[in-house]
Amino acid sequence: MFEGKILLVDDQPVAAQDSIAALEHFAKPSQILFAGDAKAARQILDTEPVRLAFLDIEMPGGDGFSLAAYIEETHPGLPYVFLTGHADFALESYEYEPVDFLTKPVDIRRMERTFEKVRRRTDALRQEKIAVRSGADYLFLEPDQILYICKEKRKVHIHMKDGRVCQTSHTLEELERIFAEYHFFRCHQSFLAPLSNIRAAGASRFGQTYEAELEGGARIPVSRSRYGKLREKMEKLGISFLRGTGRKGETGQDGPHSDHRR
Template sequence: MINCIIVDDEPLATALLENHISKIDHLKLVAKAETAMAAYKILQNHPVDLMFLDIEMPHLNGIDFLKSLPQKPKTIFTTAYRDFAIEGFELEAVDYLLKPVTFERFFKAVERVLRNNTDSLENFILIRAEGMHRKLILSQIIYIESQGNDVKIVLKTHESFISKSKITDLEAVLASRGFIRIHRSFIINPEFVTAFNNNEVHLGSYQIPVGRSYKHEFDTFVSNVSKNKLL
């Protein structure tokens, strides 16, 4: 669970963010503040992992407030102005969202936090499929197939989900977790490999082609299998 705080002096903006937060199970809103000074007091007394921080606020703006903090929580800036984007990223903000913040854009920003939080997202990913945000356990994913602007994710249970995602984005997340891209349209979980040759890989009853452009990745997989004496 990631504890969140909203720091914003606009009631409508705060209400919108609060609504967005309520839709994601891994986020818990622990406090709201209308000024930087009020937020400072809260941060002294409550553990906060993620701060949604407005920039244009009375007395002390969000940029200067974040600079003043000796221990900075992960921060996502929310603002109606583009002018502060560079300065925001120089402070290593997770993201910079323009108001009014849509849920789609909000979710992408939050996913970065979840992805980098090993306690929260070490063993699963979040995708949007069939109008829901779904938690998929990595060990249950057999393979992922690109289908135009979507991806099809096939699970051990033989369930499958279609998600509005790019296979390159999923590859960036899953490569460090043992998944291998062996074709421009396919990422596989090597734990499910039951047979292979130079042209295809079998994942139980599923047959996945090996793309010429991904021969290096495939050869690395074969080499690792050989080293582990699984042949």
Template sequence: MDINVLLVDDDKNAINLLKSHLSAYSFVTLKGEVHSGKEAMEFIRNEKVDLMFLDIEMNDITGLELAKHIQALQKNIEIIFVTGHAGFALEGYDFHPIDFLLKPIDFFRLEKTMAIVQERFQGAPKADNQNKKIGMRVAGGIKIFNVEDIIYIEKIGRKVSIVTKFGSFESSDTISAIEDMFETYGFYRPHQSFIVPMHNIRSINSDSISRTYTLELTNGTLVPLSRNKVNELKDLLVAEGIVLV
């Protein structure tokens, strides 16, 4: 089921940025964009809307006032507030929004929000990563990756390298932030400097002399595995139905 989305903001540039970000999510159908509270009310009277990205500060009415009207008329519409000032968030919680996003909207932050949106409307995401896309900060902007194309992620000094089937790309996101983002997609952090997709793990290897462990990935790459994570990873692989060879 596609999620029908309406964007409500009197800032055209903010809407264009959000539209660009949302284009990465195949489960979203952008039903329209409006620039005032009056236009928003007219729109939802005539169109089916599941989710609204609602700017809190608009010229004719505040997003909080508009949310009150919307929830009185159509309680099934979920709301994500968008604002340039974090101070509005406390009052906005009275409307039980899915989330608050600060302008300018960061794609990495939006990724977490959209994972919540997908689970709210469609249930927990499936383990299958085919055609799943994710946005990451790289030099010059944001690059959209196919999740299934990522072989592993490595922290080298202060830099993070995303290694894919089509080359390597340097990300400005931290390794911890990336770990949080990719956990939903079946990725695991076996070592402080690496994150790998569990379905790409071919074997767990041990060296009895040095008492060290490595993971062999399906492309032959060897990745270190911390000793304190060996049993945890084995349990996760079994839970995922992955058989090591």
């Protein structure tokens, strides 16, 4: 079964139901999000952790091509598939970068090939190495081997899971853009970390600030202004924040002493 949320965009209710029925062979019904037009689709894309999108091409108020351009601009790396009842659109669609092109009504065996393409693409991304500047040279790093990135005394360091620390001449803002499709989160003005590495988040040991515990036990600060966004992103991935333990001064609501663990 596919892991993560799937967005289906189609303005035709009957065709949409057929596509949803086909998708349910590869994902749970709760994973499938539906939008009847491009505006509703953009709202879902901006608020939900969508991992794959199926886009109808012909729609009023914005076609699938404009929606694909929006995805490529604002959600780089998100795979999408074009859906249409007219195979003539196939050539035009490849001006974009879809994972696949499906004609309606969707054949389940043909959709199985689409999900296999998505899986291969995901595996390739996990193995991909990103070139990062280090002075006049380049470092080739695997995103899933990065523990966190931080700025220390005007220098930016990349901390690897194997203990290596690599200095880069990129700014933290540049690295935030480079690693956006790998779900890195800017939890503090000086720290950037992959969401997958975060094991717990909540109040620091002194209770006045926030911090995140990473894989291996490392701790990094979380800004008060970004703690809510971090919590939102982690909860969308299905990870719950626990209530506080009832220390003096707590209200019993999720707040400064909240903690989340896998």
